[in-house]
Amino acid sequence: MIAVFSKQCTKAVTELDLDYLERGGGTLTVSGAPSIEPSPDSLDLVKVVLLGAPAVGKTSIIQQFVWSDFTEEYLPTERKHTFYPSVIINEHLYEIKITDVPVIPYFPVNSYYEWTHYRFYGLRNATAxxxxxxxxxxxxFQYIRTLxxxxxxxxxxxNVPVLVVGNKQDLLCSSTPSASSGLQQLAMAESACGDSREKRRNIVNLVRKHWKCGYIECSAxxxxxxxxxxxxxxxxIDALEGSSSGRNAEAPSDSAIGGQTHESRCAVA
Incomplete structure (x- = not known):
């Protein structure tokens, strides 16, 4: 079984950038909200970084998962944001640190370049x-291919999981004109959709067969x-943890997972 538990804190607190905690700043206390402390050593901290080209929906995916919220207005990410949901999978507790960063022009080749250009982003030591x-x-897709x-x-x-996510599934061929728009326009639109489907098939083949990475499509x-x-x-991640520790990491048949939504917990089949 897999489940995600909400943290009992306000949306404003969750949005806070906790960089100074990572530098040993101690406990952060916000007026009118509970204190936020670094994870205890008994928890497994999973550091997840989302990367992608501008306007692909990285922040929207996180906000839907954590808050079940979506904003139509596009606001470019200009600074790092961190989120801390907790997850139980196969009776194993993880705390996830989800990091949303501004678009990066390149992945740092070493720690020096990371410190110089992406200080406190945690790009090179991410778990996944x-x-x-x-x-x-x-x-x-070419952007993440280069990265x-x-x-x-x-x-x-x-042993560093990489999951490729195709977002905005709701926009696929949504601009296809009706038959009343003219046969020529309709034929052009159908041709464009066919080209898009072929490109997607090539992407899936590349990711799964050659990169050996996970692939999933969604709509934030x-x-x-x-x-x-x-x-x-x-x-x-749990499969890797299980193989390294020797415990049984076989995926369960009945799984449940929930994000931090308006309710404290949710589960789906």
Whole structure:
């Protein structure tokens, strides 16, 4: 069984950047809200970083998972944000540190470049990565393809799960005109949709067969399969933890997962 438990704190507190805690700043106390402390040593802290081209929906995926919330207005991420949901999978408790960072031009080749250009982003010591692209604009896949190549060249990616996520599934061929718009326009639209489907098939083949990475499609706008994104990632991480510790990491037949929503817990089949 897999479940995610909400933290009993306000939305404003969850949005706080806790960089200074990572530098040994101690306990942060906010007026009118409970204190936030670093994870105890008894918990397994899983550091997950989301990366992707501009406007692919990285922040929206996180906000749907944590708050069950979506904003139509596009606001570029200009600073790092961290989120701390807790997850139980196969009776094993994890605390997830989800990091949402501004778009990066390249993955740091070593710790010096990370410190110089991406201080406190935690890019090179992440437990796992979620690489997001826009299904309605498959050209955005090239960005994460380049980042992934740089990762492989600059750090040991063995036992580092990578999940590729195609977001905005709701926009696929949504602009297809009706028959009344003219046969020529309809034919052009159908041709464009066919080209898009072919590109998606090529992407799936590359990710699953050649990269040996997980792949999933979702819609952050309609909260479709957003929970499944983190369910898939945590199962990948738990399988690695199980193989390294020798415990049985076989995926359960009945799984449940929930994000921090308006209720304290939710579960899906």
């Amino acid at each position: 990565y979620i690489l997001v692209f826009d299904l309605s604009n498959v050209d955005t 992934r190549d740089q990762m492989v060249e600059s750090r040991d990616m063995r 706008k309609f909260n479709w399969r957003v929970i499944a994104v983190f369910k898939e990632l945590m199962e990948m």
